[in-house]
Amino acid sequence: MSNFEQSAVVEQSPVVELVETKGHSSGADWLARYSSSLMGVFGTPQRVLVRGAGCLVWDADGKEYLDLLGGIAVNALGHAHPFVTSVISSQLATLGHVSNFFTSPTQIALAEKLLELSAAPAGSKVFFTNSGTEANEAAFKLARRNSGTESGKPRTRIIALEGAFHGRTMGALALTAKEAYREPFEPMPGGVEHIPFGDIEALRNAVDDTVAAVFLEPIQGEAGVRPLPAGYLKAAREFTAEAGALLILDEVQTGIARTGKWLASEDAGIVPDAITLAKGLGGGFPIGALVTFGAQTSSLLSAGQHGTTFGGNPVATAAALATLHAIESQHVLDNVRAVGEHIRQALPAVDGVTEVRGEGLLIGFDLDADVAPAAVTAALDAGFIINSPGPRTIRLAPPLILTTEQADRFLAALPAILQTAKDAQ
Numbered sequence: 001m002s003n004f005e006q007s008a009v010v011e012q013s014p015v016v017e018l019v020e021t022k023g024h025s026s027g028a029d030w031l032a033r034y035s036s037s038l039m040g041v042f043g044t045p046q047r048v049l050v051r052g053a054g055c056l057v058w059d060a061d062g063k064e065y066l067d068l069l070g071g072i073a074v075n076a077l078g079h080a081h082p083f084v085t086s087v088i089s090s091q092l093a094t095l096g097h098v099s100n101f102f103t104s105p106t107q108i109a110l111a112e113k114l115l116e117l118s119a120a121p122a123g124s125k126v127f128f129t130n131s132g133t134e135a136n137e138a139a140f141k142l143a144r145r146n147s148g149t150e151s152g153k154p155r156t157r158i159i160a161l162e163g164a165f166h167g168r169t170m171g172a173l174a175l176t177a178k179e180a181y182r183e184p185f186e187p188m189p190g191g192v193e194h195i196p197f198g199d200i201e202a203l204r205n206a207v208d209d210t211v212a213a214v215f216l217e218p219i220q221g222e223a224g225v226r227p228l229p230a231g232y233l234k235a236a237r238e239f240t241a242e243a244g245a246l247l248i249l250d251e252v253q254t255g256i257a258r259t260g261k262w263l264a265s266e267d268a269g270i271v272p273d274a275i276t277l278a279k280g281l282g283g284g285f286p287i288g289a290l291v292t293f294g295a296q297t298s299s300l301l302s303a304g305q306h307g308t309t310f311g312g313n314p315v316a317t318a319a320a321l322a323t324l325h326a327i328e329s330q331h332v333l334d335n336v337r338a339v340g341e342h343i344r345q346a347l348p349a350v351d352g353v354t355e356v357r358g359e360g361l362l363i364g365f366d367l368d369a370d371v372a373p374a375a376v377t378a379a380l381d382a383g384f385i386i387n388s389p390g391p392r393t394i395r396l397a398p399p400l401i402l403t404t405e406q407a408d409r410f411l412a413a414l415p416a417i418l419q420t421a422k423d424a425q
């Protein structure tokens with residue numbers, strides 16, 4: 001048994017004992033109940049999952065899956081990680097929630113840890129949230145506070161990129177580019193402009209002293225794992241610093257070891273004004289964070305100007321501390337680099353794969369036909385969970401503890417999965 005595996009002892013959530021199964025508990029039974037009780041915004045869920053262990057999950061009909069999506073880059077240490085589980089349980093049994101009229105040692109220790117991991121300069125600070133979109137809402141409000149200029153002209157503009165995904169609440173949605181997400185909810189909070197992806201000249205032309213902030217994802221995850229070109233972050237830092245605009249990096253998907261580094265932006269040789277984190281931070285437990293760099297940016301939001309009831313609660317911050325500790329002590333960064341590289345080297349040889357992108361265990365690859373959604377279905381039938389962010393793009397964001405052997409199981413099955421997907425067209 002490797003470091004990362006664990007025996008699966010829990011057969012089903014104990015909560016199942018509390019719910020009425022009405023004599024039936026197959027996946028189809030649950031989905032019928034789902035469709036009459038849950039809002040339809042997610043469409044029909046692909047499966048009803050009842051249990052997980054490491055990189056494996058099981059559905060209500062007992063079928064096993066290798067999870068290569070990790071709850072969309074969330075389950076950094078897989079499912080039911082023993083250390084994270086025990087820290088969450090014991091924190092909950094000690095102190096669960098206190099509100100932000102109070103603080104707790106776990107909250108303070110996690111803030112200190114995030115400042116250390118992000119190599120933040122003196123005066124840097126952390127604001128905790130419960131999700132990625134909330135971290136970006138906080139960043140949006142931070143940007144609004146960067147409102148004045150020396151010339152007296154107001155800074156009302158915010159720059160984001162075409163293809164950007166920053167979340168679904170109104171502020172984060174205004175930063176998100178996709179028309180289908182935005183259009184039904186217009187008018188958006190004002191001032192956001194989307195400029196062409198990866199185009200340094202377009203950025204140079206857009207950024208002046210009317211810009212409050214530039215929001216960038218180092219790798220656009222939802223757009224199909226598209227990395228910014230080399231030199232882009234450095235140029236963005238230069239232009240924003242000159243114009244007095246904030247450079248805000250959305251590392252909600254790319255942060256916390258996902259790319260084989262603590263932050264995807266850490267090799268860019270820049271100090272941003274803020275980063276946002278969420279997805280992998282709590283190892284599956286909901287938590288997000290806005291980290292502001294330096295004393296000046298960190299004091300833009302003053303007492304009373306922002307808040308949250310649940311954000312930074314003892315259980316969520318304990319979950320994140322446990323996750324960060326396990327990533328360090330189990331040498332997970334090395335695993336992410338090695339297994340990610342292994343997959344990226346193998347993929348181009350697979351018939352039908354035309355392009356491979358990404359870093360570490362955030363991997364996107366394009367297919368030679370619009371069969372990505374059909375490939376997701378075929379993969380499920382073959383016992384693998386993958387994702388299609390576009391009609392011909394597949395995304396993998398597995399637990400960071402994925403083994404080479406598990407990756408090879410998927411790579412061996414992929415040709416048949418793609419063939420099934422094509423046959424289904």
Ligand SMILES: *Cc1c(COP(=O)(O)O)cnc(C)c1O
Nearest residue numbers: 131132133165166167250252253
């Ligand atoms: C997922 C994601 C978000 C939104 O996070 P939620 O927790 O779903 O609100 C924001 N930005 C990026 C880059 C993401 O991948």
